[in-house]
Every structure is written in C-alpha cells, then in structure tokens.
Amino acid sequence: MGSGPLGDLERLVLLAVLRRGDDAYAVTVRDEIERRAGRAVTRGAIYVTLDRLARKGYLSSHMSEPIQERGGKARRLFRLEPSGRTALQESLDEITGMLRELDTDLRWDPA
Amino acid sequence: MGPRVTRLLLRLIPERDREAVEGDLLEAGPPPGVRRLVxxxxxxxxxxxxxWRDSRTRLGAASLWLVALALLWSIPAAAGAGTPDPTVYSGLLLAFATLLWAHAHLAAAVAAGLVLGHGPGVPSWADGTRGHGALLLALPAATLAPGLLHGLVTVAVLWGAAWFGARARRLPVA
Known part of the structure; x- marks a missing residue:
C-alpha cells in the first residue's frame, strides 16, 4: 500500500497515539478520539487504521505482558515512529498552509 | 457469546490482532452476549x-480471479475438444490421461485454486482477498461441472487447492 497523504482518521489516530504515549492501544486510542475530537469511531475502524499505519511504518507495535483483568490477554501497544511524526507534521502543515492569511471566521488555534 | 462463533469470527481478523481484540473486548467491550458478538x-x-481499500491490491486480486475463472472455463472446453491420443500415451499413462480428460472440471478446479491461492500480485497482508476470490468462484465452478455431485466436489477441490496454494506460499523457501 503506498504511503500517500494521511487520511482524516489516520491523522486523528496518530495524534491519539502521540497523546497516549506508552499507553496507546486500540481502546485508549478510540477513547482519546471520542473525548477530544468528539467523533464516534467504530472499533473495527480503529483496528484497521492502526494496522495500516503500522504497515506504512508510521507506527510500531509490540504485545504487552498478559493482563489478568483481560482474561490473560495481552494488549497490542503502539508507538509513533519518526516517519509517522514526519507524516503527521506534513499533514498538519497542509491544514495550516490552507488556513494561513485566510480571511475567515473559522477558529484555528493550535496553541 | 458462543465460544465456537467467537473462534470463527476471530479467524477473520489478522492473527497479529486476535489476542488484543479478545482482551480489548473483555476490558472495554459490551457485556457478553449478542452485543459483544455484534x-x-x-x-x-x-x-x-x-x-479492498488499496487500489493495487484490488487490481491484483481481480486479476487472479479472472485468470482462475478463465482456467475453470477453458480447461474443460479444451479437454472436450478431443481425447488423448493413444499413439502418444500408452498403458497406465493413457488410463490416467483418459481419466483426467473425463474429469477436466476437477483439473480446472485444481489449477484455478492454485492460481488463486499462490498467484502473485497480492501482498501477504491482503491474503484474505484470495479467500474472497475462492468463495466467489464457487458458483461458476459448481455450474461448469456436470451435475450436482460433481459441482460440489469441484467446489471442494477448488477451495482445497486454494488453501494448499496459500499455505505453500507462506512456507519459507529452503
């Protein structure tokens, strides 16, 4: 699959992984997107997006130790890779570039 | 949630995600029952x-499917155009050739299944499309064979060959 520009959900997932740090897995990524972006995303969409970003090399993943509260099942934890950070930056730059010097009442305050 | 149904559904998820999905659903999914199954x-x-979201994978999978369909149709058609030449084959070889000629739809199913399961153009992460192709070929395979029983056997042979081809593809080259 060619890397290409980031899709909308891919950008949100990368940002959620970045926010969660060492605790980024499907459940927390989905919670983060729902809580911060206010967008309801299906579980299936989160899994395939995380996996696609890992295939593109933007994320790396490893399995945690088995966890008793999860029936002894491990978590698949994700981490943002430098290429993912670059892709995210380029994606954000696109939006910033489009909004710069635009005479509009749209709010845009990355700070 | 029936453990058998759960196991079956988990097989439709990439292996690298199965354990995590099971655990995630236990940790933060709906309560056990129909909602968790959904x-x-x-x-x-x-x-x-x-x-199927990836255009190159779509093209590769569709190409394999078309080649497999062409084999399913063309091999029995070619076999129907003639019979083994006794001057070329003799004895056991002739018997085998005659048998193969008479059941060319099975030979076609093997060829089509192997192409679907083992053919190039589909990356390993998208191997599921090979299975989709095999499912979609079931109807043409069944209808091209003479009679219901032959049709069912042909579909089984097609799926078996596709499974074998996909498995052989995953084996490391010595």
Missing part, C-alpha cells in the same frame, strides 16, 4: 474489507 462481527467485517 461488536466482533463489526471488527471482522472491517478487517475483511480493509485489503
């Missing part, structure tokens, strides 16, 4: 559809 069906559907 959640798992949704995850499995997304996983199965994901390879």
């Amino acid at each position: 959640a798992l069906v949704g995850i499995a559907l997304h996983a199965q559809l994901e390879p």
Whole structure:
C-alpha cells in the first residue's frame, strides 16, 4: 500500500497515539478520539487504521505482558515512529498552509 | 457469546490482532452476549474489507480471479475438444490421461485454486482477498461441472487447492 497523504482518521489516530504515549492501544486510542475530537469511531475502524499505519511504518507495535483483568490477554501497544511524526507534521502543515492569511471566521488555534 | 462463533469470527481478523481484540473486548467491550458478538462481527467485517481499500491490491486480486475463472472455463472446453491420443500415451499413462480428460472440471478446479491461492500480485497482508476470490468462484465452478455431485466436489477441490496454494506460499523457501 503506498504511503500517500494521511487520511482524516489516520491523522486523528496518530495524534491519539502521540497523546497516549506508552499507553496507546486500540481502546485508549478510540477513547482519546471520542473525548477530544468528539467523533464516534467504530472499533473495527480503529483496528484497521492502526494496522495500516503500522504497515506504512508510521507506527510500531509490540504485545504487552498478559493482563489478568483481560482474561490473560495481552494488549497490542503502539508507538509513533519518526516517519509517522514526519507524516503527521506534513499533514498538519497542509491544514495550516490552507488556513494561513485566510480571511475567515473559522477558529484555528493550535496553541 | 458462543465460544465456537467467537473462534470463527476471530479467524477473520489478522492473527497479529486476535489476542488484543479478545482482551480489548473483555476490558472495554459490551457485556457478553449478542452485543459483544455484534461488536466482533463489526471488527471482522472491517478487517475483511480493509485489503479492498488499496487500489493495487484490488487490481491484483481481480486479476487472479479472472485468470482462475478463465482456467475453470477453458480447461474443460479444451479437454472436450478431443481425447488423448493413444499413439502418444500408452498403458497406465493413457488410463490416467483418459481419466483426467473425463474429469477436466476437477483439473480446472485444481489449477484455478492454485492460481488463486499462490498467484502473485497480492501482498501477504491482503491474503484474505484470495479467500474472497475462492468463495466467489464457487458458483461458476459448481455450474461448469456436470451435475450436482460433481459441482460440489469441484467446489471442494477448488477451495482445497486454494488453501494448499496459500499455505505453500507462506512456507519459507529452503
């Protein structure tokens, strides 16, 4: 699959992984997107997006130790890779570039 | 949630995600029962559809499917155009050739299945599309064979060959 520009959900997932740090897995990524972006995303969409970003090399993943509260099942934890950070930056730059010097009442305050 | 149904649905999810999905659903999914089953069906559907989002994978999978369909049709057609030449084959070889000629739809199913399961152009992460192709070929395979029993056997042979081809593809080259 060619890397290409980031899709909308891919950008949100990368940002959620970045926010969660060492605790980024499907459940927390989905919670983060729902809580911060206010967008309801299906579980299936989160899994395939995380996996696609890992295939593109933007994320790396490893399995945690088995966890008793999860029936002894491990978590698949994700981490943002430098290429993912670059892709995210380029994606954000696109939006910033489009909004710069635009005479509009749209709010845009990355700070 | 029936453990058998759960196991079946989990098989539709990439192996690297199965344990995590099971654990995630236990940790933060709906309570056990129909709602959890529906959640798992949704995850499995997304996983199965994901390879088709990629245009190159779509092209590769569609090409394999068309080649397999062409084999399913052309091998029995070619076999129907003649019979083994006794001057070329003799004895056991002739018997085998005659048998093969008489059941050319089975030979075609083997060829089509192997192409679907082993053919190039589809990346390993998108191997699910090979299975989709095999499922979609079931109807043409069954209808091209003479009679219901032959049709069912042909579909079984097609799926078996596709499975074998996909398995052989994953084996490391010595």
